[in-house]
Amino acid sequence: MATNAAKSEAAAFAAKHDVAASLQDAVNQLARAQPADVNGYLSECLMDKALPATIEKLVGREAVGCGGQPVVQASVHAVIRCKQALLGRECAPSHLFKDANPECAPLRHLPMALVDVASERRSRRGVCAAATAVSNELSAACKGLEVSDQSAVDEALWDADSTDNKTKVGGNAITACSLACLAAGAAARRQPTWQHVQSLHAGGQGRQQPGCQRWLVQLAKPEGKCGVKGILLSVDTNKGVAAASERVASVFCALQTAVAKKCGAAAATPTFGGLLVPCDKAEQLLALCATAVSSTAQDNDPAASLVLHCGAADYFDEGKGKYAMVTGQTKDALELVDDVAAATKAQPLVSAIIDPFAAQHGEAWVALKEALAADASGGSDQSPNLWCMDDVGQGVTLGKDVVSAAVLSLPHAGTVTRMIADSASAKTAGLAVVVRAHEPGLASPTLVDLALGLSPTAVVLGAPAAEGAVGVQRLCDLCDHEQE
Numbered sequence: 001m002a003t004n005a006a007k008s009e010a011a012a013f014a015a016k017h018d019v020a021a022s023l024q025d026a027v028n029q030l031a032r033a034q035p036a037d038v039n040g041y042l043s044e045c046l047m048d049k050a051l052p053a054t055i056e057k058l059v060g061r062e063a064v065g066c067g068g069q070p071v072v073q074a075s076v077h078a079v080i081r082c083k084q085a086l087l088g089r090e091c092a093p094s095h096l097f098k099d100a101n102p103e104c105a106p107l108r109h110l111p112m113a114l115v116d117v118a119s120e121r122r123s124r125r126g127v128c129a130a131a132t133a134v135s136n137e138l139s140a141a142c143k144g145l146e147v148s149d150q151s152a153v154d155e156a157l158w159d160a161d162s163t164d165n166k167t168k169v170g171g172n173a174i175t176a177c178s179l180a181c182l183a184a185g186a187a188a189r190r191q192p193t194w195q196h197v198q199s200l201h202a203g204g205q206g207r208q209q210p211g212c213q214r215w216l217v218q219l220a221k222p223e224g225k226c227g228v229k230g231i232l233l234s235v236d237t238n239k240g241v242a243a244a245s246e247r248v249a250s251v252f253c254a255l256q257t258a259v260a261k262k263c264g265a266a267a268a269t270p271t272f273g274g275l276l277v278p279c280d281k282a283e284q285l286l287a288l289c290a291t292a293v294s295s296t297a298q299d300n301d302p303a304a305s306l307v308l309h310c311g312a313a314d315y316f317d318e319g320k321g322k323y324a325m326v327t328g329q330t331k332d333a334l335e336l337v338d339d340v341a342a343a344t345k346a347q348p349l350v351s352a353i354i355d356p357f358a359a360q361h362g363e364a365w366v367a368l369k370e371a372l373a374a375d376a377s378g379g380s381d382q383s384p385n386l387w388c389m390d391d392v393g394q395g396v397t398l399g400k401d402v403v404s405a406a407v408l409s410l411p412h413a414g415t416v417t418r419m420i421a422d423s424a425s426a427k428t429a430g431l432a433v434v435v436r437a438h439e440p441g442l443a444s445p446t447l448v449d450l451a452l453g454l455s456p457t458a459v460v461l462g463a464p465a466a467e468g469a470v471g472v473q474r475l476c477d478l479c480d481h482e483q484e
Contacts, residue, residue, distance in 0.1 A: 022049055052146040053080035053087065053188040055153070058177055060134025062127050063091055066443045070122050072130040074138075074176035076184040078147045087147060088184030090446055092176035093411060093439040111414040114170025130176075133169035137161075138177050148185035150200050154178050154417035171414055178415040183446050193446055194478060197453020201420050210452035210478045213237060216307055216434065216460040217248050217472075219255060219289055221273040227325045227339060228282040229311035230273050231289045232460065234351055236302040241479045245472060247302050248464050255292035262288070273440070274463045282308070286347045293349055305351035308344065312336070313358040313390040323357075333357045333364035341371040344384050352385045354407055359391030362398055369402050387434060392422045396429040405432035405457065411439060416450065423454045432457040437475065448474040 014020060026045040035041040056077045063073040076088040092113075114133065116126035141160040145153050157177050161168040186196035194210045214234050221230035233251055237244045252270075259275050260268035268275060279285045286306065293304050315325050322330040331339070336357065344350045357364045365386060372383035388395030389407035396406070406426035413419035423433050437451035437459040438444075451459045452475075464472050 022046065047081065047190075050081050052148060053078040053184070055142045055145050055147050055181075055184075056084050058134050058139035058142055058180075060131035060138075060173065060176070062131045065091065065093065065440075069093075069440075070125055070127050071442060072127040072134065072170070072172045072176045074134045074173070074180040076147060076177075076180045078184060078188065080147075080188055087187045088180040088182070090176055090179040090183055090444060091442055092172040092179065093442045110412055111166040111171025111174060113172035113411075114167060115172075127170075127172060130170035130173040133173045134177055137169050138173060142177070142181075147181060148188050148196075150178075150182060150185055151417050153181045154415035158415060158418075166414065171411065174414055175411055178417070179410065179444070179446060179450070182416050182450065186449075193449035194453040197416075197420075197450055198455070200416075201423065201454055210449075211237070212452065212456050212459050212479075214458035215244055215248065215475070216458050217252075218274040218438075218461070218463045219252065219292075219306075220259070220275045220277050220285055221271075222282075222285055223276050223278040224280075225315070225325060225327045226279050226282050226285065227310075227343065228285060228308055229314065230309045231285055232307040232309060233289070233293070234305045234307050234458070236304075237479070239300075239302045241476045243300075243302050245464075245476055247296075247304055248472070250296040251292050251304065252464050254296045255289060258288055258292060270463045282343045283346055286343060286350065290347050290349045306347070306349045307352045307354060307387075308340075308350050308384070309354040310340065310356045311390075312355050316358045333361035334367060337364055337367045337371055340368055341375065344372065345375045350384045351382075352387050352405070354387045355390045356386065359388065359394035362394070362402075365398055365402050392426055395431060396425055400430040403431060405434050407434045407436065407460070408454070408456075409436040409439070410447065410450065419450070420454065423456075434458045434460060436460040438462040445474040448478065452478055 026042050029045050030038065030041055033041060056079050059075040059077065061073050062070050065071040071091040071093055073089065073091045075086055077084055078087045080087065114127065114130040115124070116129055117124045119126055137160050138157055141156040142153055145156060147153070157174045161174070165171070166174055182196070183193055186193040189196060214236055216232045216234050219231045219233045222228065233248060235244045235247050255275060256268045259277055263278055277285055277288065289306055293306065312323055312325065315323050317324060320330065322332050323336055324330050325336065340353065340356045344353065356368055369386060375383060385404040386402060387405040387407050388403045389409060389412070392406045392408065395403040406422065408419055408422050410419055413422055426433050433454060433456045435451035435454055435456040437448040438461050439447065459475065461472055461475065
């Protein structure tokens with residue numbers, strides 16, 4: 001009797017879950033394919049029919065980034081094929097936090113990182129509170145969600161903190177969880193992360209190979225406030241990633257030699273933002289970088305130019321309504337127009353300017369565009385383009401006649417889904433999309449995959465030494481198909 005009951009129960013279970021049909025379908029596929037690895041092929045066929053992986057818990061902890069700074073790390077534990085497994089683990093940087101610049105109010109639209117400012121440990125930059133939020137509030141919000149449903153996961157993460165700047169759980173905690181879930185979703189679907197991003201970005205139609213038209217590499221930044229946040233090297237990839245990588249290396253080495261000769265060996269030590277150069281004026285930094293580009297140019301080299309990153313929003317004092325871009329000086333937006341135009345007019349290698357003003361000063365953006373166009377008509381080959389990173393929405397509002405590209409950054413967006421939406425919005429408005437594939441203190445190959453999955457015009461990488469080398473190598477690995 002017991003045996004008959006067991007058989008009946010097993011038959012009912014098999015009928016309920018249509019086991020016979022699943023097995024027959026797998027066998028039919030096997031017969032058509034006739035692979036060498038029979039069991040492996042059957043396994044793949046049956047895994048495709050498995051239930052989606054669901055999040056069991058998120059675990060946060062404080063880790064040390066490649067720059068030595070504390071970062072919050074999120075791990076995704078999911079139930080997949082009846083077992084609990086660690087599917088994804090990623091970190092988020094903490095360079096966007098409330099007290100980053102005491103002279104300037106935090107940007108209201110940006111998610112701010114949660115840092116332990118009340119604690120003496122790690123120079124008040126620890127992230128234990130953010131790590132705790134990952135394990136508690138954010139884990140509870142995501143429990144039971146399909147790990148590959150990035151939109152639902154990111155919505156749950158975002159809604160877990162109702163504050164304007166996500167200061168309760170921390171923008172860094174939310175970003176770490178979103179990026180970890182992206183990696184976990186790709187692992188659950190058994191596909192490369194960049195392809196998973198393309199599927200999310202293109203509504204399930206992601207099939208094209210990863211690539212971009214240009215690399216932007218952090219080249220140099222000033223030691224003090226000289227009117228510019230940093231200089232990037234822009235290199236075309238039309239001659240392949242190997243040629244682009246060689247061009248980047250030659251320019252960077254030439255700049256290192258020049259900086260060491262001018263400022264000493266200590267200044268020639270690479271950081272994420274490039275070489276740290278003592279200078280009083282933006283023109284001095286531009287001249288050093290331009291010399292490195294022109295002195296290393298060969299006939300068959302990919303085209304190279306410079307991108308000026310002003311990052312003006314970081315230096316804007318809302319209380320005074322002025323920018324403190326240069327030590328000891330404060331100017332309003334329209335007063336800065338002449339300064340930026342003069343710096344670029346003296347250096348024809350500048351092809352683009354990122355965030356010359358905070359996003360809300362649209363009149364200054366228009367005035368600068370007109371000033372640059374006037375300089376070009378007066379004899380310059382071509383006026384530099386204006387790119388917006390501080391607020392992609394404002395860049396879309398200003399329009400492609402003023403802003404030609406939107407620079408996307410995961411910490412600025414907060415989640416992968418919001419970054420995908422920003423990319424779609426920018427492309428719809430006719431703007432080129434430039435994506436940061438590297439963040440200070442964080443050398444994550446997943447960031448490079450995320451960037452390439454958005455099919456951008458260009459990607460931004462860290463300096464080609466130190467932690468930036470990880471991003472350069474990952475980019476080369478993913479884009480090697482161009483040379484095959």
